[in-house]
Each structure stands twice: as C-alpha cells, then as structure tokens.
Amino acid sequence: MTSSAGATVAAPVAVSARPLLTLLAMLALFLAAMDSTAMGTLLPFIKGQLGDEALYPWLMSGFILASVLATPLAGWMADIVGEKTAILGALLLFLLGSLAIWYAPSMQMLLWARVLQGAGAGAITVTTYVIIGRLYSAQERGKMQGILSLVWGLAAIAGPLAGALIHQLWGWRTVFLLNVPLCLVIAALIAAAYPRAAQAPTSPKRIDPLTLLAFAAFLTSALLLIMAGSLRLSEASRNGWSAVLAASLLIQAWRVYANKERSLVPVAFLSERRYLAPALATVLASITLYASVTLLPLYLNGSGHTDSVEGGLLVMAAALGWVVGSALCGGLTGKIGFRLPGVIGALLLLGGTGLLMTLTPAAANAMFALSQGLIGLGIGFIATTALVAVQNQAPLERIGGYTAAIQLCRNIGAALGINTMASLQIMSLRELEGGHVANAWSLSFDRSFEVLFAMTVLALLCALFMSSRPVRQN
Structure with missing residues (x-):
C-alpha cells in the first residue's frame, strides 16, 4: 500500500x-x-x-x-x-x-x-x-x-x-x-x-514554535471565554482573553500564509468541502450529545423526577447508542459511501432532540432513555462516517494530521456543548425567575433543548454535503 x-x-x-x-x-x-x-x-x-x-x-x-x-x-x-x-x-x-x-x-x-x-x-x-x-x-x-x-x-x-x-x-x-x-x-x-x-515524510518538517504557541493560546482563550460565565471572569479578564484570542488568530494566519506547512491543522481540511462538511457535522453532533448528557440529569434531578443514580442510568443509554451506531455504520461506509450514513445519523439526532424537546419532567423514564438512545445512535453514525471519510480522502502521508483534525472537532464540540448550553440554561433561568415565571426551572432547560434541535438541523445540512462516493481502494 x-x-x-x-x-x-x-x-x-x-x-x-x-x-x-x-x-x-x-x-x-x-x-x-x-x-x-x-x-x-x-x-x-x-x-x-x-x-x-x-x-x-x-x-x-x-x-x-x-x-x-x-x-x-x-x-x-x-x-x-x-x-x-x-x-x-x-x-x-x-x-x-x-x-x-x-x-x-x-x-x-x-x-x-x-x-x-x-x-x-x-x-x-x-x-x-x-x-x-x-x-x-x-x-x-x-x-x-x-x-x-x-x-x-x-x-x-x-x-x-x-x-x-x-x-x-x-x-x-x-x-x-x-x-x-x-x-x-x-x-x-x-x-x-x-x-x-x-x-516517511516527503520532505523534512520542523515544528514552528510560534505557530504552536499561537494555536495553544487561541484554543485556551477560546475555551476560557466560553466558560467565562461559569468561571465568573471579570470584564477586564474577558477583554484580556479576547485580545489574546484575536492576536493568536492573526499570528497563525500570518505564519500559515507565509508557509502552509506550518499549519497544525491541514489547510485543505479547513477549505475543501470533502473535509469541511464532515468536520462541521462532527462538531454539531458532539455539541448535541455532550450538552444533552450534561443537562438531562440536572433537569430531571432538579425537577424531582429522578435521583442521581437513575439520571446516570438514563444517560448511559446515549453511550450504548453511540456504540451500536458506530458498529452499524462501520460496515456501511465501504458499501454506500459517506453521505447516506451521515444523513441517517443526523435524522437520528433530530429524532432524539425532537423527542427531548417535547417531554415534560412527568414523562416516563423510558421516553427519556429513548431520546438519549437516539442521540447516541446519531453521533455513532456521524462520528464514524466523518472519521472514515476524512481518513480515506486524505493524503496517506498526512493521515495523522487529518485524523487529529477530525478528533479536534469532536473535542471542541464537547467543550462547546457542555459550556455553551449550560450558560444558556443559567441565563434563561435568571431571566425567567426575574420575571416571576412559573416553572422557571423546567422552562430554562426547554430553551436549551430547542437550541439543540436547531443544531441537529444544521448537522443534517452538513451531512447532505458529504461525499457520496464509496471509500477509495488502497
């Protein structure tokens, strides 16, 4: 090979x-x-x-x-x-x-x-x-x-x-x-x-220290700004980290513009549809999964519907769904290409978040388990399809960089999902409590679940842009 x-x-x-x-x-x-x-x-x-x-x-x-x-x-x-x-x-x-x-x-x-x-x-x-x-x-x-x-x-x-x-x-x-x-x-x-x-690389490569430091500063500042609400960062701190974010992004752009080989994430991964569509679908699917498994136990426990053990068992349905979805999807990509498995995964996510959006705290545990299972199945299909699509379309001598890039999308999606949706729920709760709205607790989660449903719609659009070609023969 x-x-x-x-x-x-x-x-x-x-x-x-x-x-x-x-x-x-x-x-x-x-x-x-x-x-x-x-x-x-x-x-x-x-x-x-x-x-x-x-x-x-x-x-x-x-x-x-x-x-x-x-x-x-x-x-x-x-x-x-x-x-x-x-x-x-x-x-x-x-x-x-x-x-x-x-x-x-x-x-x-x-x-x-x-x-x-x-x-x-x-x-x-x-x-x-x-x-x-x-x-x-x-x-x-x-x-x-x-x-x-x-x-x-x-x-x-x-x-x-x-x-x-x-x-x-x-x-x-x-x-x-x-x-x-x-x-x-x-x-x-x-x-x-x-x-x-x-x-063996076709030409010697060296790590560019400035690009590496700028990339680390960019990710660190981005995640800290996402978590600013939970960390209670002052306005001065937020402004400072915003400046770091902008400066690190400019440094990376400057270094990579001068020499594309300095980019830690392959430039083609960020610009070509065959990589960008699976990458965005992975981010959106990860946001959906990690936000739902973080918010649902809080939602049910705070509503007095379940204790922490029961909530954990419900969330386990998402992990099991991921395993089953990956196993089912793994054998499909070599036969039917990437688009259809990606679309199936997005539709499963839509079903899971749509069901979650309609449930009340009084609903049966089986319904919440079903919603989590569908979400797990969905990310199992999308994550596996996206990874195989990127690996099989990437230059073989750069497969490490492309694999890291798609894994990075999954990690960033996890961070975005947990922190962004939690912040949205907290802000919604404060607003509703300030307006003396009845059932403020459950309504604040409803808003987050609605946003997750919208995320899965976007994931479906990204899946539709995935390549329909089967894997290459190499």
Whole structure:
C-alpha cells in the first residue's frame, strides 16, 4: 500500500502483527477513556480530602483543555516521527501524569498533574486512531472505527463503576497508580511488536514554535471565554482573553500564509468541502450529545423526577447508542459511501432532540432513555462516517494530521456543548425567575433543548454535503 508521494504505509509490513497491535492500541485508548470517565465518580472524595472548592471543577475542564491542545500536536508528530514513536511518547506523558496524581499532596498540584495526564490522554486518542488508519485498508477502516467506538462505550460504563470500587478498596489515588504498570506493559509490547516506521515524510518538517504557541493560546482563550460565565471572569479578564484570542488568530494566519506547512491543522481540511462538511457535522453532533448528557440529569434531578443514580442510568443509554451506531455504520461506509450514513445519523439526532424537546419532567423514564438512545445512535453514525471519510480522502502521508483534525472537532464540540448550553440554561433561568415565571426551572432547560434541535438541523445540512462516493481502494 503506497501513498501518492511514494511513502509506504505500515499495513502490509505489519499484517502478521496486526491483531496484537490492534489490541494494544485499544488497551491504550481504554486507559485514556477510563480516566476521563472515572474522575466524575471520584470528585466528591477528592474534594473532601484536598478541599479548595474553587479548583476542583478544573480537574475535569483542565483535563479536557489539555486533551484539546494535545490533539493537533500529536497528529502532527505522528506524521513527522511515525505513529510508533508518537504512541510511546503519549503513553509516557499519561504515565507521568498518573504518577503525579498519585503523589499530589494538594489540589493545586493535582490540577497540574491532571493537565499533564490530559495531554497524554489526548495524544493517545489521536495516535490510536492513526495506528488503525495505518494498519488497515480503506475498506477495513469503517469496521475498525466502529470497534474502537466499543472501547469508548465500555469505558463510559466501566469507568465510574471501576473508579468507585477501587476507591472503596484502596483509595482514589490507586485508580491512577494502576495506570503506571499498565502503561509500561503496553509501551514495551508496542515497542517490540511494531515495525520500524514505514512511512516517511516527503520532505523534512520542523515544528514552528510560534505557530504552536499561537494555536495553544487561541484554543485556551477560546475555551476560557466560553466558560467565562461559569468561571465568573471579570470584564477586564474577558477583554484580556479576547485580545489574546484575536492576536493568536492573526499570528497563525500570518505564519500559515507565509508557509502552509506550518499549519497544525491541514489547510485543505479547513477549505475543501470533502473535509469541511464532515468536520462541521462532527462538531454539531458532539455539541448535541455532550450538552444533552450534561443537562438531562440536572433537569430531571432538579425537577424531582429522578435521583442521581437513575439520571446516570438514563444517560448511559446515549453511550450504548453511540456504540451500536458506530458498529452499524462501520460496515456501511465501504458499501454506500459517506453521505447516506451521515444523513441517517443526523435524522437520528433530530429524532432524539425532537423527542427531548417535547417531554415534560412527568414523562416516563423510558421516553427519556429513548431520546438519549437516539442521540447516541446519531453521533455513532456521524462520528464514524466523518472519521472514515476524512481518513480515506486524505493524503496517506498526512493521515495523522487529518485524523487529529477530525478528533479536534469532536473535542471542541464537547467543550462547546457542555459550556455553551449550560450558560444558556443559567441565563434563561435568571431571566425567567426575574420575571416571576412559573416553572422557571423546567422552562430554562426547554430553551436549551430547542437550541439543540436547531443544531441537529444544521448537522443534517452538513451531512447532505458529504461525499457520496464509496471509500477509495488502497
């Protein structure tokens, strides 16, 4: 299997080792996904031990921010030094972060350790998808991406349960300490089994430090501005971060205009319809999923409809739907192309958000579970289709950068969904309470659900612009 530039990809070299390498990549992804889901269960115990209530929410958001920032860099590094070196470096970062969490004596140190671990988790996620993209042909990638989605689904279910069980037996720090030997074993096996990097860049590339710093500043300031309401940033702080946002964007534009190779996200990804349509659909689908699973438990619990356990079980329907949707979609893209699976996914999202928009707190739990299941199925179809579409239409020598770009869209959608919709709900609640409107609590969520429905309409439009061609034969 060769690229247009003549660089051979790893698949034919490692055919005999593919099952082992696939298993190791899935285990690495499972570790990263488990830690992102287990933290929600452990937060109350960590806060009770270390205190500092102003900082503990950042154990989640700091992890996400670091993952987002690591995504394009990890994809770029996979293209430059090869996916084998990239995954080993990602595992090392994750190991060091986990070890630092186990040791951290204060909330401040724990926060920085979580940032380090988040960077490792983001890099593991990207390089895992790159490895699968390298090892398998275009016809096989759809099925394999569906299998990788099973890992996310399993982690979404097992992470909180395993975290709570391990905490009860040995304490919350042990949850993260166990990552150390597991990372060492996975890294050693990958180092031994993975062949020497078979792909080689057509020309030497160097990381442009100014572009990298500007990109990090852009994402950091953008996410902080999105979270400004929940963080209660002052007007001066918002103005300052707005200035950073504008300056970082201008610096990136200047550097990339002078040399397109400096762009961390491939320029074609942002300009060509075959990449842009799946990218936007992924962002919108991620907004819908993450906003719904964040808002629904609050909505039901605040309305006295369910307790926290029941709300969590309802949200689990979305994770299971994602797994099923990915598995179903994985086998379709190679037969019917990308547009139809994308449209099916968007229609499922429309059905889920439309149902959610019409339900009242008195509705049966089965109806809420159905809405979440439809939303999960929808993002399963869209996320898998978009990833396979981008990988199969990207230059093979740049598959790492393109994979990182589509993963970045998913992460940005998650951040936008959680923070933007939560801010909308809070502002709506204040407005309704100020007007002494009856049922202000439930009505404030209704507005957010209506916006999510509108998001899925836009996702459908993006899906209609996806390529209808089947995957390429390479």
